[in-house]
Structures are given as structure tokens and as C-alpha cells.
Amino acid sequence: MSLRPWREIARPHQDVLEGSFKQSEFASDITQVATGTAPSEYQDPVEFFSRTYITEGMRLLLVSVAQRLAGEGGDPVVQLQTAFGGGKTHTMLAVYHLAQGRVPPSKLEGVPAVLDEAGIAELPASNIAVIDGIKLAPSQSRQYDGLTVNTLWGELAYQLLGQDGYAMVAESDATGTSPGKEVLANLIRRAAPCVILIDELVAFIRQLELDKHYAAGTFDSNLSFVQGLTEAMKSVPNAILLASLPESELEVGGTLGQSALNSLEKYFARVESVWKPVGAEEAFEIVRRRLFETAGDPGKVQGIARQFSDYYRANADKFPVETQSNEYYERICSSYPIHPEIFDRLYEDWSTLDKFQRTRGVLQYMAIVIHRLWNSDNSDALIMPGSLPLEDTNVRNKSIHYLPQGWEPVIEKEVDGPRSVPQDIDGHHTLFGSVQAARRTMRTIFLGSAPSSAAQSVRGLQAERVLLGAVQPEQTIGVFEDVLKRLRDRLHYLYSEADRFWLDTKPNLRREMESRxxxxxxxxxxxxxxxxxxxxxxxxxxxxxxxxxxxxxxxxxxxxxxxxxxxxxxxxxxxxxxxxxxxxxxxxxxxxxxxxxxxxxxxxxxxxxxxxxxxxxxxxxxxxxxxxxxxxxxxxxxxxxxxxxxxxxxxxxxxxxxxxxxxxxxxxxxxxxxxxxxxxxxxxxxxxxxxxxxPTAPNLVQAIEEKLREEEWVIYQWSPIHLRNVLNRWYLKDGVSEVSALRVWQDCCHYLYLPRLLNDQVYRQAIAEGVESGDYFGFAAAKEGGDYLGFILGDGMVSAIDEQSLLVELDIARSIQAERASVPAAGPDESGQPYTGSGSSSTPIDVADGPNTTRSGDSGPRPTPSAPVDKRFYGTVELNPVRASMDFSTIVNEVIEQFTARTDTRVTISVEINAESRGGFDESLKRAVRENCATLRFGASEFEEE
Structure with a gap:
């Protein structure tokens, strides 16, 4: 089942569609309603209640008001105290229209149910007084029908009973002194049933400086009036007072405002009734009803919500835990066509900003967003954080209006816009661009992190919540995970820690890194x-x-x-x-x-x-x-x-x-x-x-050696048959019957067409196995004249391989072996030394052959000893101390390597250093030399006097 766009199911109000709404119209003004100058949506009771969602708090309040006006209980005084934009004024308007009685309750949506709950069959029309602390000025009087009204109590009396009412408080109004509890009680009793609505009271009283007299009275006289009024309300069973007090510091004002609030809270606390503010879930319906004519057919809405809910459950490890419950499905239904995540971020995060007015701010913001999305043919199934058209000037300006300075370039470069990095990523990568992955991801991060501050211990959105705000069903989650990593690597104002991401107006050092x-x-x-x-x-x-x-x-x-x-x-x-x-x-x-x-x-x-x-x-x-x-x-x-x-x-x-x-x-x-x-x-x-x-092998060197072995580029074990083939191809041909064993090894190290052996041990092992088998070649330690000394084929131990060692062609080796086998062994000569063979071509025993090695040649007299062999080399050379490193390298290459290339040669090198100074060596030099000599493990090192 494919997802249908929200704009095909829900329809916004006409003013939202046309963009003809005024931002101020979202701020309900109770004075304009009282004077008949408010927009129809607030002035007309029928239209007002059609666009108003009666929250639980409002319902309880309206029930209490109805009972009070009918004289059947209810609370005499209700204090409305919530944060800025918490729906206080809107609630007062609901009470105003209910009490006014201009339209039968049956025509007001939601009101009949309220009256039923209150047990009231018919609600009497009431007198209403509206006191707006922002509209009134302490130093300016007001003229009504030839009367001059100065104070709050004068305004109250005139609004309730006209000139007759004002006459009851005229003297107190003229002198700016409070009329007292009894006078106020008589006034209210004559006006009952009546409703008194006081809005922004602190805003009025905080203008009254201490010890200073105004036309509207003094600071203390106004507080006395409030105290007397709240007490008087209790004595009249069918009269009710609603007053709004601020909760946020932004509304309270300075020191005088806080002092006024503290005093007012004391007086209202004596008789106040608790008023429950708008809940988060209720805000969904408030916004939806104000912005949309209809959310669409319930069946279609539930179908969309079910697809989102199933998608979240199918990918449970990618989304927040709360999305797995049926309650979240119900939240989607109740907030449709707006995704619950938008409400969560606006009410939980943006509402913490001083200038953001909770429900009113959400209404203003979402009206602009919906207008832009509707006119751009947005095809998202829900209006999600990733849907916010931050490239639009109006949406962007409204977004940064609530934020500190510095956010506009951040949005333009790193969130949304024709020259932004996310736009570039989406534009150059079809995989991302097909779902606007980069832009949707950054819009989500912006909405969820912009209100945060550096002072917070935990900042930003978790990756699972970023996905919640950006991904729709039928889209691949991995695409958004990949683009998130790419954005993290490219953006200068995007921060990440663990799995949390947030934006800030301060560069994240990536720009500094890129510069470096x-x-x-x-x-x-x-x-x-x-x-x-x-x-x-x-x-x-x-x-x-x-x-x-x-x-x-x-x-x-x-x-x-x-x-x-x-x-x-x-x-x-x-x-x-x-x-x-x-x-x-x-x-x-x-x-x-x-x-x-x-x-x-x-x-x-x-x-x-x-x-x-x-x-x-x-x-x-x-x-x-x-x-x-x-x-x-x-x-x-x-x-x-x-x-x-x-x-x-x-x-x-x-x-x-x-x-x-x-x-x-x-x-x-x-x-x-x-x-x-x-x-x-x-x-x-x-x-x-x-x-x-x-590249995934756990040990690179081991992987290289295995590959060299596998490709036979390095021979780790050499079969003698391969050695024989090399001998036959390159050496033992054209009548040549023997070759220097050392030469073959050295040639294998020199020439690229020969096998590359791991080391000389591999070569020697191949010789030993070949000779022992007797099927490939023979070996001789040396050759003197026509005789092979230390000859082996089939039995015996191969001696050290040197310049005299020979590998003998197999047929020749066998003939030598056969010839020696036919000659009987001889006993010892007169000196007791063994000898074999006869004639003058006898062969001395090689020291490496061992005592059981048979001499070649026939029997005869003991041969004369061979010439002495040089077995030790010693050399000294003086080096130029300036060029010592280069000269020593040359000596190693040209002399020392001649010895180290031989497997039977042990080389020892010692370095002797003599240094003399005419003036003597200072302590720092001696200390450095001693430390370095100790580190380099010199056998002996010392300084001497002459």
C-alpha cells in the first residue's frame, strides 16, 4: 500500500492556504472581543468554538463557571497561571462567550456536553467585566458617557452596571483609594450573575512605583483592591472571577513586577481554584483544529498511521522505544497530518525559549510551514521535522526569530538553501537526492537542537530521533545513516558526540582543521x-x-x-x-x-x-x-x-x-x-x-608471507627435483658434469629467472634431501685434480657450502659411487691413520665429513699434508670523523658483506673512539656522552686526564 501525501487527505483553513492570516490574529485579544473589534474567528462564538478544542483543563473550568453562574456551586475565584503562550487568554474567551449568552449553547460546539456534566439545563446571561492590564494606563483616565474613570475598581463598576455601578465607587475612584470589601460585595451582588475577567494584572500593577500616587491609585491601594475583590467574590454565589498571572520571568518584568506577583499570588491563593494548563496531547488537537478545516477521512488517517507504526516496529533498533507502542500509533492519528515529533520538539524544546509562546508560537510557526508546503506541492505522507521548508525566507525568518543572533548563516550554509552543503550532497548523489536525505536530516537536527545551549550537560538529538524525524516508510534507513556520517565529516557547525548530533552558531573546529x-x-x-x-x-x-x-x-x-x-x-x-x-x-x-x-x-x-x-x-x-x-x-x-x-x-x-x-x-x-x-x-x-x-587480514606480514608462498614467489621449501631441473637447464649441460654449489645459491639471489629462495637453509635442505635420496645429484666438498673430496650420494652428511663445494651430475655421481664401491677398504698405515684405494690419487678426510666418511682413490702411501688454510681475518681502518657515517656504510657494503654472505663465517665488529681536547671537556658534554654510551651499551667508556 503506497503512502498518500498529506495534502490529498487533509485540508487547511482558507486563511492558511492563502497566507492571508496575520501573525497577530493568533494572539487572541480579550479587549478586542469585549469591544467588538476582534476577527470573526474570535468574535463570533460559533466560529470560535468550532475552531477551539476544549481541553481537559478548559472543560473543568467551564463546568465550574456554569455551576457558579447558575448558583449551584463552582469556584468563586480561578487563577490562570501558566507559561507564556499557555492558553490563558483563549480560555478566558471561552468563558466570555459561554457567559455572554448571545448564542444558544446548543449552537456552540462542545458546550452542550459541558453543561450536561455541570448538571445545568439552562445557563443565564451574565454581566461581564473585562479588565486588561496592558490596555489600561495608571496615569491616564478614561471617559465613558461623561464620566471620568481612573482606577481598576472604577473600570470594573462601570463595565458591570454602567453609571449606577460607577456611582457606588465614584469617591474611591476619584481619590485613588480602595473602596473596601463591603462596597465591592454590594456591587457584585447587584451585578450577579456576573463574570469578571482580569488579564495581565501584573503588567498593570508593576507600573505603579512605590510611594508614588497615580490617577489609578498607588501600588498598595491596588493590591488592597485585589484583596478586597477576592474576598467579596466568596459572598456572592453566582459570581466568578478569573485572573491570569504570569509564570515566566519574561512576563513578570523587573523587581517591581516580581514584588507585585508575590503579593497577588498570596491574595489569590486564599480563594483560588487550580486550573490545569494545556497538555501536550491536547495541543495536537488545538493546533490541528485551528489550522485545518478537516484532518481527512478517519479511515485514511488510520491507514497512514498504521503504515508508520508498522515501519517503526519492523525497524525497532533504529527508532526510539516509544514508537513501538500502540500509544504512538494513536498519537499519529490524533496529530495527523503533523508528525508527533514536531509537537514534541516544539513543546519540549522550543517552548523553553523566552520569546516562544507555547501553543500560540506553535500555531504561528506551523501556519507558515503549512502554507509553504501546500503551495510547493509537498508530497510527504506526514508533515515531519524533515519536511520543514527552511529554504523559504518566511519560514527561516520565523525560525531564527526565537533564537539568538548568528543562526541565519548556519541555516543557509549547513541546513537548507540553494548554496547549502546538504543541497550539494543531494544534488550530486542520486541515492541521497532521490529522498532529499541530506536536507531532511539537517532540518530534523536543526529543529531538535537549535533551542539548546552550551550550558546543557547533554545536547542534541540521538541518531534514532534524527531518523524518526527524517525517514518515511518505504525508504531505506541506511541511506540516511550514510548521509549523516557524510554530513558530520563536512559541516562546520554540526557537532557530534557518541550518537548525538546538534548544531551551534560557533564553528566546531572543522573549519580550523580544513584550513590547517x-x-x-x-x-x-x-x-x-x-x-x-x-x-x-x-x-x-x-x-x-x-x-x-x-x-x-x-x-x-x-x-x-x-x-x-x-x-x-x-x-x-x-x-x-x-x-x-x-x-x-x-x-x-x-x-x-x-x-x-x-x-x-x-x-x-x-x-x-x-x-x-x-x-x-x-x-x-x-x-x-x-x-x-x-x-x-x-x-x-x-x-x-x-x-x-x-x-x-x-x-x-x-x-x-x-x-x-x-x-x-x-x-x-x-x-x-x-x-x-x-x-x-x-x-x-x-x-x-x-x-x-x-586488507581485512588480521596480520599483514603473515598475509604477505602466505601470499608469497601461495604464488611461489618465495620458496619456503624446495624439492630436490626442482633443484635438479634448475641444474639440468642452466648448469649441467653441454658436457658439464659439475657446478659450484655456492654459485647456484648466489645465482638464485642474483638472477630473476631463477627461483627466489627464502634463505640459504632452504637451498641447503634441498641439497641434503637430494643427496640422501641418491636420485637427483651428488655432492662433493671439493675437487682436487680428478678426485672428488668428501663425495656423497645416498648416504652421508652434506658439509658446509663454500667456494669448493660441488654439485655433481647424477650419472657421473653414480659412476663415482660404483667405482668406489668396487675398491676394497684398506687398513691403517704404519702411523695408524686410515686410508683407502691404491695409487697416488688418494683424498684427505674433510673435517666436516665425520669419522665414517670413506676416502676416494685407491690404497697407497699416506698423502702429503695439504697447504695451510686461512681461517681468520683482521683489519683496522681510520675514518674521517666528519664522514664517518658514509665511510662506515661503504666498509659494510664492500668488506663486511663479503663475510656475512657466507653461512659458516662469524663476523665480529668493534668500534674504538679516541677524542682529545686541548682545553678539556666541559661537564655538560661529559654528562651527555656518558648517558649516550650507557644507552648504547658501550663495553667501556671513560674520560681521562693527561
């Missing part, structure tokens, strides 16, 4: 931040020799290492599926060169590149983080003058920006690049293979 973002240096600030954060992602537990983040080619070592090296490219060298050459030039520079020197161990490098589509977002998030962090630092050190709430907001934004940055870094750095060489027409050609690593 523009001044962030990519090379000096952004790149170091990204380098630090990317480095942090990898941690320390990995199998790489090193992970080089944004490192120059000269600083990436060219060594064999204990594993391959992972080179992480800078953001500007990103990878794209559609344009794979973006990252290639930078990666190729590191691959082929170490600084200005050619790189030798090219097959020890793997590259990680960022995704082209994510890089810009990563940079933007990095700038945001740096900007927020600088704002927090400046607020804390006093450079930026902001309050504690802004500091807390900035800290939350730092945390949010940091979290988003870490996430987007993972999303960006996902492309593994592996260089390979393929032979094209006999020449090696460099190519790049790429594969994506899941």
Missing part, C-alpha cells in the same frame, strides 16, 4: 607520518631480512641476507590494474640500482605498492589526522583559545582520524609486486607480476 590541512607539507609532515604508520603495521615478527618503507634505493642493502627484503613504495608510486606501469619505474629503480651502483642481488627483493584508487583518500586522512593533532596541541598549550568542550571534541576527532587512517592504510597497501625475467628471443625481459593481499 591546506598548509600541511607533503614532504615534511605527511610522508613522515605515513612512513611511521605504515612501518608500524608490519611489526617485528617476520621472515624478511628487512622491510624498507619509503626507502631510497641507496639505503636498501644489496646482500644475500637471512631472507628476502620487502620494499614498500611511496604513495606516489601506486599500482592500478588498469595502469600497472604506475609503480614499475620506482620499483625498477630500486631493483636495478643501489644508489648509483648496479644492484647484484636483484632476486632478493619483493615490492609492496599502494592501490591507486585509495592513495588520495589515505593522504586526505593523513592530513586530517595531522590537522586535528595540531589543534589539540595548540589548545593544550594555550596557543589556540578554545573551551574544554572543543578540546574534548578535537581529541575525539584525533582518535577517529587516527583509526580511519590506520584502516585506510591497510586498504591502500595491498599490492604485492614480484619482478621476474622471461626470455624473449633469447634475451631476458623484465616483467612484473601483481597480486592483492586482503
Amino acid at each position: 590541512k591546506q598548509n600541511i607539507s607533503d614532504s615534511e609532515q605527511l610522508l613522515p607520518l605515513l612512513k611511521e604508520r605504515v612501518t608500524r603495521v608490519f611489526g617485528r615478527a617476520h621472515s624478511f631480512s628487512g622491510i624498507h618503507v619509503f626507502t631510497r634505493s641507496a639505503d636498501v642493502p644489496d646482500d644475500y641476507g637471512v631472507g628476502p627484503r620487502l620494499v614498500v613504495l611511496e604513495p606516489d608510486h601506486s599500482y592500478s590494474r588498469t595502469d600497472a606501469d604506475r609503480a614499475a619505474p620506482a620499483a625498477e629503480q630500486v631493483l636495478k640500482y643501489r644508489g648509483e651502483q648496479p644492484r647484484q642481488k636483484q632476486n632478493r627483493l619483493i615490492f609492496l605498492a599502494p592501490d591507486f584508487d585509495v592513495v588520495s583518500r589515505m593522504k586526505e586522512q593523513g592530513r586530517s589526522y595531522l590537522a586535528w593533532r595540531s589543534i589539540v596541541n595548540d589548545i593544550e598549550d594555550g596557543t589556540l583559545n578554545q573551551d574544554l568542550s572543543h578540546l574534548n571534541q578535537a581529541k575525539r576527532n584525533v582518535e577517529s582520524a587516527e583509526s580511519s587512517l590506520n584502516q585506510v592504510i591497510r586498504e591502500a597497501y595491498k599490492w604485492l609486486l614480484a619482478p621476474i625475467e622471461e626470455f624473449v628471443k633469447g634475451a631476458p625481459t623484465l616483467k612484473w607480476e601483481a597480486v592483492a593481499v586482503s
Whole structure:
């Protein structure tokens, strides 16, 4: 069932449709009614009651008035005291028309039921006096039929009984003194049945300065009159007094007004009756009846309400708890075509503003809104907070009329209007624009948060209430949740804390942040931040020799290492599926060169590149983080003058920006690049293979290693059959029967067309397994002349791999093994040392072979000892202290790495520093050096005298 627009079901009054109403007409004026000059809707009793919803408080009051005028009980004095715009004057008008008796009660809508409840069959016509404290002036007399009336009691007597009544108080009126209780009682008794309506009494009395005499009397004489009048009312059974007293400070006025109110409350408290003000639910009907001719067919209204209620229940976790009850369904029905949330916000939030007059203010505001929506063909199912046409000048002016200065630019830029951010978002994104998601969301936030102040401990609307004011059935809630996040990130006057959102006239520091973002240096600030954060992602537990983040080619070592090296490219060298050459030039520079020197161990490098589509977002998030962090630092050190709430907001934004940055870094750095060489027409050609690593993997390094293993870009375990294939393809061919084992390992580190092994242990394990099986190749520790020393095939332990180690072609290895098996073993020679074979080509035992290794060659005399082998190197060099860092780096590359590349070599480096000063070292230098030496764990360090 599709939702029908409200304008197809309900119809506003003609003056609302035409916009011909006057704002002042919503403020009922009892004096105009008494003088016959009020608009017809207030002057005509029939029209008045047709547009008046008799609330529970009004009903109880009218029952009491009817009983009192009929002399059958009721209260003699009723005090009406509610907040500004609480319906006091409107209630007095209802009493006026009821008591006047100009129209039979049967023609007044709702009145017959009141009389029935009062038990009154017929209500007598009554004399009525209307005293309006705002219309009367203490210093100015009034002329009636040749009479000069000065005081409130003179005005009262004349209105009740004309010249005869005035004659009863003429002397007191002339002297400005109170006539006393008995005189007033006689006056009221002669005028009964009668009704006295006093409105804005405090406004009149507060004009009377203490100890000063006016034409209308003194401050004290007027209070005495009120006291005497309230006492006199009790003695007349068919007379009633209704007086309105203010509740808000705005109406009370200054010190004199408060003093008058305090005194009046004491006098009225002796005889007053409690009057119940308009309830929130009753306000629905008051506004609806005043603004709409008809709310529409009840069946259609209930159908719309049911769809909204079902929608709220189906998405219970997205909306406030109260929307899940059947009571909320009934509220929608009673407030239709206006959504209950509008009433809640206006009565609960806007009514706290000094200038907002509760029901009267709601009537004025909603009349303008409805007029605009009707003429713009608004198609919403209900008039919701998100429906408010704040782009309209009249609606906007009425909205900011009640608010402090500064709200107009906020509405224009960040709530609604042709140049507002929400308009831009809706205009550029069909998903949002199709339901006006951004504008409806911001209108809702404005209505719910504009009346709040910074002094409140809890501000703003919860997200669930924002959705309640913006989303209609048949719309996707997620669209509004998404646009809310986008608005939070873009707007300068929108605040958010936890799940609460509010607007303020003070910028939320986002503008300051945006300004600072523009001044962030990519090379000096952004790149170091990204380098630090990317480095942090990898941690320390990995199998790489090193992970080089944004490192120059000269600083990436060219060594064999204990594993391959992972080179992480800078953001500007990103990878794209559609344009794979973006990252290639930078990666190729590191691959082929170490600084200005050619790189030798090219097959020890793997590259990680960022995704082209994510890089810009990563940079933007990095700038945001740096900007927020600088704002927090400046607020804390006093450079930026902001309050504690802004500091807390900035800290939350730092945390949010940091979290988003870490996430987007993972999303960006996902492309593994592996260089390979393929032979094209006999020449090696460099190519790049790429594969994506899941950005959601819990451990990035582990995910990279798994992907390298899966793609076989790095060999973690090498089968000897693959090693044999490499040997046969590249080395053991064209009559070559042996190859240096160390050379094969080094070539695998050098050349991209060979397998990329994790480390030399993988290579050595493949040799050991191949030799042990006896099916792939043989191994020899060395070769001397034509003899293979430390030869193994099928049994024995592979010795250390060095320059002399050899891998022997399988057929040759088997023939050697067969030849040695046919030669009988020999006993020990005269010196007791074992020997095998015969002739002069015997082979010495290699120290790594073990005691059970069989020598090759035939038996014969003991061979002469081989030449001594150099097993230790020692070197010293003096470095220029100015260029020590650069010179030491050169020494490491050119000398030390020659030793560290060998698996059987242990290298020890010590640094000796001698420094002499002619004048001696001062204490600060000695303290700094001692502390640094201790931190760097120097074995020995001390200062000496000559």
C-alpha cells in the first residue's frame, strides 16, 4: 500500500492556504472581543468554538463557571497561571462567550456536553467585566458617557452596571483609594450573575512605583483592591472571577513586577481554584483544529498511521522505544497530518525559549510551514521535522526569530538553501537526492537542537530521533545513516558526540582543521607520518631480512641476507590494474640500482605498492589526522583559545582520524609486486607480476608471507627435483658434469629467472634431501685434480657450502659411487691413520665429513699434508670523523658483506673512539656522552686526564 501525501487527505483553513492570516490574529485579544473589534474567528462564538478544542483543563473550568453562574456551586475565584503562550487568554474567551449568552449553547460546539456534566439545563446571561492590564494606563483616565474613570475598581463598576455601578465607587475612584470589601460585595451582588475577567494584572500593577500616587491609585491601594475583590467574590454565589498571572520571568518584568506577583499570588491563593494548563496531547488537537478545516477521512488517517507504526516496529533498533507502542500509533492519528515529533520538539524544546509562546508560537510557526508546503506541492505522507521548508525566507525568518543572533548563516550554509552543503550532497548523489536525505536530516537536527545551549550537560538529538524525524516508510534507513556520517565529516557547525548530533552558531573546529590541512607539507609532515604508520603495521615478527618503507634505493642493502627484503613504495608510486606501469619505474629503480651502483642481488627483493584508487583518500586522512593533532596541541598549550568542550571534541576527532587512517592504510597497501625475467628471443625481459593481499587480514606480514608462498614467489621449501631441473637447464649441460654449489645459491639471489629462495637453509635442505635420496645429484666438498673430496650420494652428511663445494651430475655421481664401491677398504698405515684405494690419487678426510666418511682413490702411501688454510681475518681502518657515517656504510657494503654472505663465517665488529681536547671537556658534554654510551651499551667508556 503506497503512502498518500498529506495534502490529498487533509485540508487547511482558507486563511492558511492563502497566507492571508496575520501573525497577530493568533494572539487572541480579550479587549478586542469585549469591544467588538476582534476577527470573526474570535468574535463570533460559533466560529470560535468550532475552531477551539476544549481541553481537559478548559472543560473543568467551564463546568465550574456554569455551576457558579447558575448558583449551584463552582469556584468563586480561578487563577490562570501558566507559561507564556499557555492558553490563558483563549480560555478566558471561552468563558466570555459561554457567559455572554448571545448564542444558544446548543449552537456552540462542545458546550452542550459541558453543561450536561455541570448538571445545568439552562445557563443565564451574565454581566461581564473585562479588565486588561496592558490596555489600561495608571496615569491616564478614561471617559465613558461623561464620566471620568481612573482606577481598576472604577473600570470594573462601570463595565458591570454602567453609571449606577460607577456611582457606588465614584469617591474611591476619584481619590485613588480602595473602596473596601463591603462596597465591592454590594456591587457584585447587584451585578450577579456576573463574570469578571482580569488579564495581565501584573503588567498593570508593576507600573505603579512605590510611594508614588497615580490617577489609578498607588501600588498598595491596588493590591488592597485585589484583596478586597477576592474576598467579596466568596459572598456572592453566582459570581466568578478569573485572573491570569504570569509564570515566566519574561512576563513578570523587573523587581517591581516580581514584588507585585508575590503579593497577588498570596491574595489569590486564599480563594483560588487550580486550573490545569494545556497538555501536550491536547495541543495536537488545538493546533490541528485551528489550522485545518478537516484532518481527512478517519479511515485514511488510520491507514497512514498504521503504515508508520508498522515501519517503526519492523525497524525497532533504529527508532526510539516509544514508537513501538500502540500509544504512538494513536498519537499519529490524533496529530495527523503533523508528525508527533514536531509537537514534541516544539513543546519540549522550543517552548523553553523566552520569546516562544507555547501553543500560540506553535500555531504561528506551523501556519507558515503549512502554507509553504501546500503551495510547493509537498508530497510527504506526514508533515515531519524533515519536511520543514527552511529554504523559504518566511519560514527561516520565523525560525531564527526565537533564537539568538548568528543562526541565519548556519541555516543557509549547513541546513537548507540553494548554496547549502546538504543541497550539494543531494544534488550530486542520486541515492541521497532521490529522498532529499541530506536536507531532511539537517532540518530534523536543526529543529531538535537549535533551542539548546552550551550550558546543557547533554545536547542534541540521538541518531534514532534524527531518523524518526527524517525517514518515511518505504525508504531505506541506511541511506540516511550514510548521509549523516557524510554530513558530520563536512559541516562546520554540526557537532557530534557518541550518537548525538546538534548544531551551534560557533564553528566546531572543522573549519580550523580544513584550513590547517591546506598548509600541511607533503614532504615534511605527511610522508613522515605515513612512513611511521605504515612501518608500524608490519611489526617485528617476520621472515624478511628487512622491510624498507619509503626507502631510497641507496639505503636498501644489496646482500644475500637471512631472507628476502620487502620494499614498500611511496604513495606516489601506486599500482592500478588498469595502469600497472604506475609503480614499475620506482620499483625498477630500486631493483636495478643501489644508489648509483648496479644492484647484484636483484632476486632478493619483493615490492609492496599502494592501490591507486585509495592513495588520495589515505593522504586526505593523513592530513586530517595531522590537522586535528595540531589543534589539540595548540589548545593544550594555550596557543589556540578554545573551551574544554572543543578540546574534548578535537581529541575525539584525533582518535577517529587516527583509526580511519590506520584502516585506510591497510586498504591502500595491498599490492604485492614480484619482478621476474622471461626470455624473449633469447634475451631476458623484465616483467612484473601483481597480486592483492586482503586488507581485512588480521596480520599483514603473515598475509604477505602466505601470499608469497601461495604464488611461489618465495620458496619456503624446495624439492630436490626442482633443484635438479634448475641444474639440468642452466648448469649441467653441454658436457658439464659439475657446478659450484655456492654459485647456484648466489645465482638464485642474483638472477630473476631463477627461483627466489627464502634463505640459504632452504637451498641447503634441498641439497641434503637430494643427496640422501641418491636420485637427483651428488655432492662433493671439493675437487682436487680428478678426485672428488668428501663425495656423497645416498648416504652421508652434506658439509658446509663454500667456494669448493660441488654439485655433481647424477650419472657421473653414480659412476663415482660404483667405482668406489668396487675398491676394497684398506687398513691403517704404519702411523695408524686410515686410508683407502691404491695409487697416488688418494683424498684427505674433510673435517666436516665425520669419522665414517670413506676416502676416494685407491690404497697407497699416506698423502702429503695439504697447504695451510686461512681461517681468520683482521683489519683496522681510520675514518674521517666528519664522514664517518658514509665511510662506515661503504666498509659494510664492500668488506663486511663479503663475510656475512657466507653461512659458516662469524663476523665480529668493534668500534674504538679516541677524542682529545686541548682545553678539556666541559661537564655538560661529559654528562651527555656518558648517558649516550650507557644507552648504547658501550663495553667501556671513560674520560681521562693527561
